[in-house]
Amino acid sequence: MKIGILGTGIVGQTIGSKLIHLGNEVMLGARTDNNEKAIEWTKQNGAKASHGTFAQSAAFGNILFNCTSGTASLAALNLAGKENLNGKILIDVANPLDFSKGMPPTLSICNTDSLGEQIQKLFTELKVVKALNTMNCKLMVEPSLLKSDHDVFMCGNNEDAKSEVALMLKEWFGWKTVIDLGDITAARGMEMILPLWLRLMGTLKTPTFNFKIVR
Amino acid sequence: MKIGILGTGIVGQTIGSKLIHLGNEVMLGARTDNNEKAIEWTKQNGAKASHGTFAQSAAFGNILFNCTSGTASLAALNLAGKENLNGKILIDVANPLDFSKGMPPTLSICNTDSLGEQIQKLFTELKVVKALNTMNCKLMVEPSLLKSDHDVFMCGNNEDAKSEVALMLKEWFGWKTVIDLGDITAARGMEMILPLWLRLMGTLKTPTFNFKIVR
Numbered sequence: 001m002k003i004g005i006l007g008t009g010i011v012g013q014t015i016g017s018k019l020i021h022l023g024n025e026v027m028l029g030a031r032t033d034n035n036e037k038a039i040e041w042t043k044q045n046g047a048k049a050s051h052g053t054f055a056q057s058a059a060f061g062n063i064l065f066n067c068t069s070g071t072a073s074l075a076a077l078n079l080a081g082k083e084n085l086n087g088k089i090l091i092d093v094a095n096p097l098d099f100s101k102g103m104p105p106t107l108s109i110c111n112t113d114s115l116g117e118q119i120q121k122l123f124t125e126l127k128v129v130k131a132l133n134t135m136n137c138k139l140m141v142e143p144s145l146l147k148s149d150h151d152v153f154m155c156g157n158n159e160d161a162k163s164e165v166a167l168m169l170k171e172w173f174g175w176k177t178v179i180d181l182g183d184i185t186a187a188r189g190m191e192m193i194l195p196l197w198l199r200l201m202g203t204l205k206t207p208t209f210n211f212k213i214v215r
Numbered sequence: 216m217k218i219g220i221l222g223t224g225i226v227g228q229t230i231g232s233k234l235i236h237l238g239n240e241v242m243l244g245a246r247t248d249n250n251e252k253a254i255e256w257t258k259q260n261g262a263k264a265s266h267g268t269f270a271q272s273a274a275f276g277n278i279l280f281n282c283t284s285g286t287a288s289l290a291a292l293n294l295a296g297k298e299n300l301n302g303k304i305l306i307d308v309a310n311p312l313d314f315s316k317g318m319p320p321t322l323s324i325c326n327t328d329s330l331g332e333q334i335q336k337l338f339t340e341l342k343v344v345k346a347l348n349t350m351n352c353k354l355m356v357e358p359s360l361l362k363s364d365h366d367v368f369m370c371g372n373n374e375d376a377k378s379e380v381a382l383m384l385k386e387w388f389g390w391k392t393v394i395d396l397g398d399i400t401a402a403r404g405m406e407m408i409l410p411l412w413l414r415l416m417g418t419l420k421t422p423t424f425n426f427k428i429v430r
């Protein structure tokens with residue numbers, strides 16, 4: 001499959017490398033087509049790896065991942081362009097973390113709105129599925145790194161898109177359960193878990209942990 | 216032990232009944248001393264149960280629980296009075312859920328502040344320990360209702376108070392692990408998990424679930 005990943009940070013790189021390892025073609029997208037991190041990643045990931053602008057990456061992918069910083073996501077998607085986004089599934093992994101006021105970061109959007117909703121509102125023809133934003137990127141693509149089961153949440157307005165994403169999360173990454181929280185407004189809760197996640201990382205002194213819903 | 220519980224709703228009643236069952240004396244506190252729910256609860260819980268005003272309940276307890284609605288907590292504590300609160304441990308179970316704008320509720324405080332912090336700031340001589348606010352009240356006092364282990368979080372500025380609360384959570388209610396998230400600012404993360412919790416309750420069609428941190 002051809003996959004476009006918006007964002008060249010550790011999250012985009014980790015997801016991209018895993019997808020290439022699974023046999024997919026991946027193009028990382030950045031603001032410019034000479035992004036150093038993207039060039040280096042492309043070198044290291046063989047013939048199926050490429051990089052380009054946000055627009056090129058969005059045009060390339062049949063499925064898209066938003067791995068940009070949450071506070072830069074809308075600008076990145078605007079650069080990607082509606083013509084390259086419309087009709088596609090965007091797996092929104094981003095969190096609206098605002099580091100501008102010091103540590104710990106606060107959320108730039110929350111409570112009555114969310115980044116997932118803002119993206120969906122701005123790009124009505126894009127099938128936004130919020131997922132994977134509640135854990136470290138190594139666990140996103142390799143949940144078996146933890147010995148016992150844990151959960152990934154998902155939400156979005158398009159039922160078919162969610163079914164497809166749930167299947168990909170299981171087949172690509174090995175997730176056993178994907179909890180569908182309903183429409184895209186559930187992105188509020190998924191993003192608002194970040195302050196607890198950050199605090200837990202400090203307490204446990206590792207990013208390698210995740211939430212499990214025990215019933 | 217003598218315990219004062221501020222609030223006469225299902226949370227306060229459930230915690231109160233459990234504590235009486237364990238041999239403690241409990242006084243439920245309300246705005247007035249003729250609160251119908253408190254009168255009924257006292258009748259049903261025998262000789263060790265009593266009720267009164269917030270001030271009477273706070274004066275009665277060696278340990279206090281804040282089980283009022285989050286949006287009414289500061290007013291309730293003001294009625295309880297510094298003279299009855301100072302030097303005591305307050306286990307803050309409340310969540311600042313604002314139902315005034317319809318369902319689902321939003322948080323009246325979040326992101327850069329929390330109810331736990333506001334209480335601690337207003338009552339500097341009170342030892343506020345935020346705990347138990349991230350699950351249904353039946354699970355608060357009976358975690359073994361779920362077959363496999365799950366977690367309770369705790370935070371606060373006073374280390375001795377937290378040690379005492381952790382011990383009580385284990386001995387009274389049977390919690391196996393209490394995750395200490397640090398100072399009272401961690402109440403932000405603990406309270407901001409509520410939108411996800413509410414969504415999960417809708418998805419799972421039960422309030423009987425909880426978070427486990429898998430490492």
